Amino acid sequence: MTSSPRLENFVAFSAQITAFNKVEIWGTGLADVYLDTIDGLVGAAVTDALLDAFAPIATLRSDAARTDRLRLEVFGSERLGPVARAIVKLWYIGVWYPLPSTWQEQFGPTARNDAFVPTPAAFVEGLLWPAIGSHPPGAKAPGYGSWRLPPNIPSF
Amino acid sequence: MSEAAEFDVVIVGAGVAGALAAGQFAKSGLKVLVLEAGPDTTRDLASYNAHLETFYTASSKGAETPWPPAEGAPQPDGADLFKQEGYFVQRGPHLYGSTYTRTFGGSTLHWLGVSLRMLPEDFELRARHGVGRDWPIGYAALAPWYDRAEHAIGVSADVEEQRYHGLTFTAGYDYPMRRIPPSYSDRVLGAAVNSLEVDLGEERVAVRVRSYPAARNSIPRGDYQPIGALDIGSDGQERSTYIGERCEGNTACTPICPVQAKYNANKTFARADRRHLTLRSQAVASQILFDGVTGAVSGISYKRYDDPRSTSFNEEVATGRVYILAAHAVENAKLLLASGPQSGEGQVGRGLMDHPALYAWGLAPFNVGAFRGPQSSSGIEDFRAGGFRARHAAFRFDIGNDGWRAATGAPDATVIDAVTNQKLFGRQLRTQLADQLSRQVRMSLAVEQLPDPDNRVTIDPAYRDKFGNPRPVIDYRIADYTFEGMAAARKVAARIFRQAGIKDCSRSTAELRFPTAIYDGEEVHYHGMGHFAGTHAMGSDRSNSVVDEFQRSWDHPNLFLLGSGSFATMGTSNPTLTLAALALRTADHIIAKLHDGG
Numbered sequence: 001m002t003s004s005p006r007l008e009n010f011v012a013f014s015a016q017i018t019a020f021n022k023v024e025i026w027g028t029g030l031a032d033v034y035l036d037t038i039d040g041l042v043g044a045a046v047t048d049a050l051l052d053a054f055a056p057i058a059t060l061r062s063d064a065a066r067t068d069r070l071r072l073e074v075f076g077s078e079r080l081g082p083v084a085r086a087i088v089k090l091w092y093i094g095v096w097y098p099l100p101s102t103w104q105e106q107f108g109p110t111a112r113n114d115a116f117v118p119t120p121a122a123f124v125e126g127l128l129w130p131a132i133g134s135h136p137p138g139a140k141a142p143g144y145g146s147w148r149l150p151p152n153i154p155s156f
Numbered sequence: 157m158s159e160a161a162e163f164d165v166v167i168v169g170a171g172v173a174g175a176l177a178a179g180q181f182a183k184s185g186l187k188v189l190v191l192e193a194g195p196d197t198t199r200d201l202a203s204y205n206a207h208l209e210t211f212y213t214a215s216s217k218g219a220e221t222p223w224p225p226a227e228g229a230p231q232p233d234g235a236d237l238f239k240q241e242g243y244f245v246q247r248g249p250h251l252y253g254s255t256y257t258r259t260f261g262g263s264t265l266h267w268l269g270v271s272l273r274m275l276p277e278d279f280e281l282r283a284r285h286g287v288g289r290d291w292p293i294g295y296a297a298l299a300p301w302y303d304r305a306e307h308a309i310g311v312s313a314d315v316e317e318q319r320y321h322g323l324t325f326t327a328g329y330d331y332p333m334r335r336i337p338p339s340y341s342d343r344v345l346g347a348a349v350n351s352l353e354v355d356l357g358e359e360r361v362a363v364r365v366r367s368y369p370a371a372r373n374s375i376p377r378g379d380y381q382p383i384g385a386l387d388i389g390s391d392g393q394e395r396s397t398y399i400g401e402r403c404e405g406n407t408a409c410t411p412i413c414p415v416q417a418k419y420n421a422n423k424t425f426a427r428a429d430r431r432h433l434t435l436r437s438q439a440v441a442s443q444i445l446f447d448g449v450t451g452a453v454s455g456i457s458y459k460r461y462d463d464p465r466s467t468s469f470n471e472e473v474a475t476g477r478v479y480i481l482a483a484h485a486v487e488n489a490k491l492l493l494a495s496g497p498q499s500g501e502g503q504v505g506r507g508l509m510d511h512p513a514l515y516a517w518g519l520a521p522f523n524v525g526a527f528r529g530p531q532s533s534s535g536i537e538d539f540r541a542g543g544f545r546a547r548h549a550a551f552r553f554d555i556g557n558d559g560w561r562a563a564t565g566a567p568d569a570t571v572i573d574a575v576t577n578q579k580l581f582g583r584q585l586r587t588q589l590a591d592q593l594s595r596q597v598r599m600s601l602a603v604e605q606l607p608d609p610d611n612r613v614t615i616d617p618a619y620r621d622k623f624g625n626p627r628p629v630i631d632y633r634i635a636d637y638t639f640e641g642m643a644a645a646r647k648v649a650a651r652i653f654r655q656a657g658i659k660d661c662s663r664s665t666a667e668l669r670f671p672t673a674i675y676d677g678e679e680v681h682y683h684g685m686g687h688f689a690g691t692h693a694m695g696s697d698r699s700n701s702v703v704d705e706f707q708r709s710w711d712h713p714n715l716f717l718l719g720s721g722s723f724a725t726m727g728t729s730n731p732t733l734t735l736a737a738l739a740l741r742t743a744d745h746i747i748a749k750l751h752d753g754g
Contacts, residue, residue: 019586067582075581088581092571092589095215120212128567131586132593134407134527137558138211138414141404144374147339147529147557153590156583 009051010035012058016066017084018091018127019156025091028125030118034090037118041096041110042083050080079107092131094122130154163189163434164750166456166476168441168491170194171262172732173718173739174482175424176308180743182432186750189434189474190425191456193229193483194259195464196437199422201387201397211412219266219686220255222412226464228440228623229258237671245619245629251671252632253684254510256484260437263484263686264420266411268531269371270554270730271311273302275541276322278727281606285545287637288606291724292696292705299326301737306369307332309419309736310382313369320366321541332380335367336403339557341524341597342367342534348656354648357544363652365555368535369733371419372403383423385416394426407558409531436474438464441483442625444495445473446712453479453715459623467622478714478746482739485688485721486628489613492692492717494626503702505614507607507690509726512634512682514601514642515563516649518658523594526559527567533557536599539648540728549604549641552728553649559596563662565669567593597658600685601645604728605638607690634682639675642682687731689720706745707738716742 011031015022025031039047057069075081082103090096098113117123124139133153135142165181167174170192181188197203211222218234225231232255236242246252256263276295281288303326312333315325338346346365353362373382384400400415409418416423425435438461445455456479459469481488489505536553544550560566570593574580580588611633615626646662653660670681695701698710707722709715718739720731 017581019583063583067584070581075579084581085575085579088575088585089571092575092585093568095568097572115215117213117215120209123212128571128589128593129527131589132527132567133525133590137527138208138406138408138412141406141415142528143404144402145337145405147405147525147533148337148343149525150340151523151525151528151594153523153594156586 006051007032007035009055009058010047013051013054014087014091016054016058016070017088020127020130028121030122030125033119033122034087037096038083038087041112042099043108046079046083046107050074050083053077053080090122092126092128094124094126161475161477163187163474163476165189165478165480165746166474167191167480167482168456169262169481169483169487170260170421170425170435170437171482171484172264172309172421172424173735174480175421175428176305176736176739177480177482177718177743178433179308179424179428180740180747182429184747184751185432186747187432189436189476191439191441191458191474192260192435192437193226193440194257194437195226196260196435198259198261198265198420199386199388199426200390201385204385204416208412208414211408217411219411220257223257223259223265225258226438226461227467228459228461228464228469228621230621230627231256231258243621243627245616245627247629247631250632250634250673252508252510252630253512253671253682254686254688255684256486256686256688258487261420261422264732267418267686267732268409268730269418271306271309271369271371271733272537272729273323274727274729274734277541278725278729281545281725285543287546288725289693289695289700292694292701298734298737298741299324301741302733303329304740305733305736307380308424308740309371309733310373310423311369311371311733312336312374313367317366318369320537330377331369333374333376333382336370336372336374336530336533338367339525339529339533341520341526341557342555344520344524345555345597345656346534349652352652352655354651356539356542356644356648357547359542359544361538361542363536363538365534366537367533368537370530370533371732372409372530373401373417374403383427386422386426388426392430403530405529407527407529407531436460438462439472440469440623440625441491442471442494442623444479444491444715446496451712453712459625469623477750478716480716480718482718485691485719486613488717488719488721489691490615490626490628493613493615503693505691506609506612507693508611508613508630508632508688509605509607509690509723511602511685511687511726511728512605512638512642513603513685514646514680514682515598516601516646516653516660516662517560517563517596517598518653518660518662519592520595520597521657524597526557526594526596529557531556531558536652539645544644547640548644549606549638550728551601551603551641551645553645554600554602556598556600558598559593560598562600563598566596597653599649599652601642601649602685602728603638603641603645604726606635607693607725608633608635613691634673636675639673639680642680643676685730687720687726689723689726689731691721692717693724694722695724707742716746718742
């Protein structure tokens with residue numbers, strides 16, 4: 001994966017909205033795939049607007065401040081909010097879920113309107129699994145008998 | 157029997173029953189042909205892994221997701237339940253909620269692996285409790301074949317934990333592998349409820365969380381060698397894979413174990429003597445040919461296709477001395493009904509059963525490590541037997557290790573709710589998911605169903621698949637006996653949750669993605685367990701059954717019907733182990749007859 005300022009901005013944005021760090025986001029190997037997927041679905045102009053809105057927020061020192069501004073300016077935005085929420089779900093579950101019909105009526109149809117998994121790795125790299133101290137079903141198995149042990153959810 | 161027969165035995169269906177029988181025949185030197193309707197894409201590792209990718213890339217994951225059917229061998233799919241389309245023609249009044257797979261290996265590709273024996277009293281339900289019907293054989297007669305079946309498919313359990321409700325074992329017997337370690341949540345739940353006693357009518361029942369026998373690889377006993385992932389080349393030679401000799405905790409038994417630590421029927425074919433075994437895939441049996449005078453089977457006509465995506469085929473006929481239908485409870489009945497002369501005095505297809513089941517789900521007071529381990533590792537077996545069976549159905553609980561997945565679509569549904577409805581993201585989202593998902597507890601309450609002649613599989617010329625073969629038409633009603641068992645099961649589950657401090661969420665978030673019935677003025681959301689049975693039941697004489705105790709057709713002397721279709725009643729155990737034991741018993745019977753020149 002070749003890096004670019006735009007991809008780095010997307011990784012920083014993804015880290016902020018998922019509460020995983022940038023190394024973990026890069027480590028999925030999916031950042032460029034997802035950015036391409038999102039550009040293809042909603043158009044690069046919408047993605048750019050999202051990343052532009054995040055740029056000044058990214059410079060804030062405190063996580064609480066970044067979260068507050070994100071809630072107001074991105075997740076609270078009629079245009080950017082549903083896209084940001086779809087990106088959170090994409091990172092956590094590995095599935096792109098269609099944007100609400102009200103969004104598409106207002107801002108234009110997306111290239112696809114069904115739920116889909118962009119690549120098999122998307123399911124395997126879903127962030128919800130490390131978030132709950134587990135692994136995706138059918139992949140990254142923890143090994144014989146591991147399930148006997150008390151659970152351990154990594155702190156973040 | 158034709159002297160020009162090409163094979164000694166022709167078997168329809170490359171699932172567990174057909175594989176076990178075929179293995180026995182080949183071992184005894186009999187020439188066997190197996191016809192499989194579906195494609196042969198599950199025995200080499202690269203093709204198997206392609207099925208795994210199909211699973212990964214599905215946005216919605218059901219039991220059939222990794223195993224899409226060929227055009228000419230359609231199969232039921234859970235997604236079809238609420239549409240007036242799909243393979244089954246459902247006439248109700250209740251929906252039959254189960255599915256199966258038509259491909260090499262059959263439904264063992266996506267089963268959970270639960271390998272319980274039936275209880276001694278399950279074989280004598282009429283004699284002991286005055287309901288249902290009795291089997292022509294008892295537990296004692298089948299016990300030696302249970303031993304063999306447990307070794308043939310590879311079952312993990314500790315025998316001392318399995319002696320309950322009158323289950324006895326051969327002296328010195330133990331399962332081929334040690335029990336699958338119980339999960340952390342099993343141990344937490346057991347510690348909370350193992351002292352609990354529940355009143356069920358006039359009986360007081362002590363509850364115990366107990367690990368169940370599972371056909372998943374564990375630590376072997378003695379010289380038993382677990383069989384892991386297969387990789388059979390196009391030359392028929394097996395290549396070593398060195399994976400899957402232990403369960404790795406993939407939490408995906410259903411719909412696909414990625415390392416094949418769970419038994420599937422292909423493992424039995426892989427161990428069979430290939431000199432005597434012919435496997436023919438993409439061959440859809442469409443008609444049994446009978447001798448008009450003797451009633452004996454003279455051949456099986458099948459439709460062979462080259463391309464699973466195409467609807468074109470060639471018709472061929474297979475001939476043997478003995479014929480076995482091991483195609484599934486529904487497919488066996490369908491094939492018999494489609495073949496002309498009515499067999500079994502109108503009894504074929506009647507008595508269809510399942511284990512209609514409810515979910516109970518709740519939130520534990522602390523992190524119990526949900527979504528780890530095999531999908532389940534323990535159950536509650538204490539309500540499988542008792543005097544109450546005269547009044548209502550027996551039941552057993554399966555205790556899940558995968559949160560509310562089966563009941564609500566968690567964890568995906570939990571994430572979607574948190575993000576879309578609760579508008580969470582970032583730290584708040586991650587914190588809430590970790591807190592809630594890790595505490596999710598789910599039990600399946602599987603309830604016995606009695607044979608009812610009006611619950612049946614029929615065919616209708618108006619409904620055909622793309623090859624022109626009939627589609628199964630299903631009439632299905634859940635009787636009060638089962639509904640009352642469900643009500644009792646629900647009360648027991650609620651009591652167990654209360655005892656363990658688990659907040660019961662079962663009713664507040666009732667899902668409408670399951671079939672619904674109304675009982676006693678209330679909606680009941682139930683689901684199928686995939687436990688089709690009873691469509692060609694065995695009995696003591698031809699007036700009350702389709703086959704005898706050796707699963708031999710009363711009407712066609714060289715025809716045997718294998719599988720859970722032969723069950724006279726269901727009991728509460730998952731049917732695979734019992735149908736496996738019956739298949740081995742039938743194979744021995746046939747081998748003795750054929751070697752006698754019979």
